[in-house]
Structures are given as structure tokens and as C-alpha cells.
Amino acid sequence: MAVAADVTVGVIGLGSMGLGMAQTLAQKEFATLGFDLSQDRLKLAAESGVQPLSSLGEAFEKSGFLVFSLPTAKDVAKVVNDNLQILKDRGDRRLIIIDTSTSEPDVSRDLAAQLAALGHGFLDAPVSGGPAGAASGKLAMMIGGADGDLANAMPVIEAMTAKALHVGPSGAGNVAKLVNNLLAAAHMVTTSEGLKLALAAGIDPEAALRVVNAASGRSMISEVHFPTWVMSDRFDSGFSMGLMRKDVRLAKELADRTDALLPLSDVVAQLWAGSDWADTDDFTRMGSFKSLK
Numbered sequence: 001m002a003v004a005a006d007v008t009v010g011v012i013g014l015g016s017m018g019l020g021m022a023q024t025l026a027q028k029e030f031a032t033l034g035f036d037l038s039q040d041r042l043k044l045a046a047e048s049g050v051q052p053l054s055s056l057g058e059a060f061e062k063s064g065f066l067v068f069s070l071p072t073a074k075d076v077a078k079v080v081n082d083n084l085q086i087l088k089d090r091g092d093r094r095l096i097i098i099d100t101s102t103s104e105p106d107v108s109r110d111l112a113a114q115l116a117a118l119g120h121g122f123l124d125a126p127v128s129g130g131p132a133g134a135a136s137g138k139l140a141m142m143i144g145g146a147d148g149d150l151a152n153a154m155p156v157i158e159a160m161t162a163k164a165l166h167v168g169p170s171g172a173g174n175v176a177k178l179v180n181n182l183l184a185a186a187h188m189v190t191t192s193e194g195l196k197l198a199l200a201a202g203i204d205p206e207a208a209l210r211v212v213n214a215a216s217g218r219s220m221i222s223e224v225h226f227p228t229w230v231m232s233d234r235f236d237s238g239f240s241m242g243l244m245r246k247d248v249r250l251a252k253e254l255a256d257r258t259d260a261l262l263p264l265s266d267v268v269a270q271l272w273a274g275s276d277w278a279d280t281d282d283f284t285r286m287g288s289f290k291s292l293k
């Protein structure tokens with residue numbers, strides 16, 4: 001799909017997800033700029049048709065759309081706030097930020113209001129599908145924000161996704177993502193516990209997993225993550241323990257703020273926060289069922 005060679009898209013954060021998204025956009029003939037704090041990531045981007053930039057400001061000056069793929073809401077807010085003057089100075093008043101980071105609803109709402117006051121747009125647009133989905137343009141995206149901004153950003157969004165769902169106003173995409181990842185985090189624990197039980201009771205865990213995946217206990221975690229990254233002992237899905245811990249913590253904080261009583265999720269949150277795995281380990285380590293960790 002040759003969409004828009006005249007549309008310049010800047011991708012900020014070229015990590016496990018951002019690099020794949022930038023490569024996908026470049027392959028689909030968007031003029032694609034990239035920025036990351038890491039020189040290594042910039043080098044990788046340059047090798048795949050993405051123009052590396054030496055400053056963030058340049059991305060804010062030259063882009064019609066900015067795709068963010070940053071670790072936390074704090075990073076997202078800092079990147080925008082450090083470039084507010086450029087946003088104020090831009091005469092066209094029509095930059096749209098598509099923030100694919102797993103960020104926080106309140107931060108997204110504040111940024112969307114700030115950007116709207118300057119004539120620009122901000123969509124919270126977190127994603128699911130991992131580095132493979134980013135690299136193949138087949139992510140699932142859950143979006144919060146204004147209809148007009150979404151309509152304008154659609155060609156860029158369509159290039160990156162297999163499914164894009166408009167959940168509601170600003171912040172709604174972040175809430176939906178936290179709901180999703182809380183479930184994925186729980187599935188990682190419950191599937192691991194199910195296989196521990198199979199092992200303890202003398203059944204081959206591979207056979208037990210085949211049964212679960214043919215029956216009602218299955219999830220994407222049991223169907224994809226366990227066969228690919230847990231049973232194989234690969235543990236290299238490209239999503240870190242630290243980032244999933246962040247998501248579970250944010251979901252728990254959201255539940256506390258909204259007075260939602262989630263007793264099972266409280267235990268899930270404790271398990272993710274208290275596990276011995278390091279933040280730099282792959283999150284699929286939480287599925288290990290052969291050891292006591």
C-alpha cells in the first residue's frame with residue numbers, strides 16, 4: 001500500500017517496539033524519521049530506511065505525525081513538555097501525536113488538552129502484539145482521543161495495525177490497555193500454576209498445555225506465549241519484566257483510585273511486584289513452572 005510519501009512521520013523511541021513500527025512505516029513509503037537516546041538504536045533504524053535524527057526538536061519541527069514508543073508516562077510527558085515551544089511556534093497547528101506507549105490515562109488527558117489548546121492533536125494509542133506485530137504492521141491498537149484527530153491519523157495507524165479500536169475519549173485507550181495487560185499478567189501466572197499442578201500430579205505438562213489450548217482454559221498467553229517462549233525455554237519475547245511490572249502496578253493503582261475491588265488481581269499484583277526476576281529479564285519468565293521462582 002503506497003500511502004503517503006508526502007506525509008512525514010517521526011518515531012520517538014526506537015526500542016523493541018518503536019524500531020519495528022518505524023521500519024514498517026518506512027516500508028509502506030512514509031517518509032520516516034527516527035529518534036532515540038541510544039546511538040545503537042539510531043544505527044539500526046538507519047539500516048532499514050528510517051532517517052535518524054540527532055535531536056528530538058528536529059522531529060517535532062519536521063513531522064506531520066509523531067509516533068511515540070517510550071517506556072513510561074513520565075518519559076512521554078517529558079518529551080512533549082521539553083518541546084512545547086516548538087509546538088507553540090509551529091504555524092501549521094496540525095501535528096498529531098500517536099502515543100503507542102503503555103502510558104497513564106491522566107497524563108494522556110492532560111497532554112491532549114495541552115496540545116488541543118495549541119491546535120495540535122494527541123491520541124493515546126497503546127498497542128498489543130509485541131515486536132513481531134510492530135515489525136509486520138499487525139499490531140492491535142486501542143485508541144483514546146478526538147474523532148477528528150483519529151480520522152486524520154488513520155493512514156498512519158492503518159499502516160501499523162491489523163486492528164485499531166477507538167475506545168472513547170482521551171485516556172480510554174490507556175485504560176483498555178491496562179485492563180488487557182492485567183489479564184495477560186494474570187494468565188501468565190494461572191497458566192504457570194496449572195502446568196505446575198500437572199507436573200506435580202504426574203502428567204506431562206506439554207500434554208496438559210495441549211488440552212488447555214483445545215479447551216476452555218486457554219488464552220493468548222497459553223496459545224502463543226507458552227509454546228513459543230516458555231516450553232521452549234527461550235524466554236526472549238522482547239517484552240521486559242520491568243515493563244510488565246509497570247503495567248500491573250498501573251492497573252492496580254487505577255483500581256485503587258476508582259474503588260474497584262479486584263481481590264484476585266491484588267494477588268497477581270503482589271506476585272509480579274515481589275518476584276525474584278529482574279526488570280531486565282523477559283516477562284515470559286513469570287511463566288516458568290519447572291522451578292520454584
Ligand code: NAD
Nearest residue numbers: 013014015016017036037069070071101102130238239243
Ligand atoms: P524498550 O525499552 O525496548 O524501548 C524504549 C526505547 O525508548 C529505548 O530504545 C530508549 O532508549 C528510548 N527512549 C527512552 N527515553 C527516550 C527519550 N526521552 N527520547 C527518545 N528515546 C527514548 O521498550 P519497548 O519494549 O519497545 O516498549 C515501549 C513501550 O511499548 C512501553 O510503554 C511498553 O510498555 C509498550 N509495549 C511493549 C510491548 C513489547 O512487547 N515489548 C508490547 C506492547 C506495548
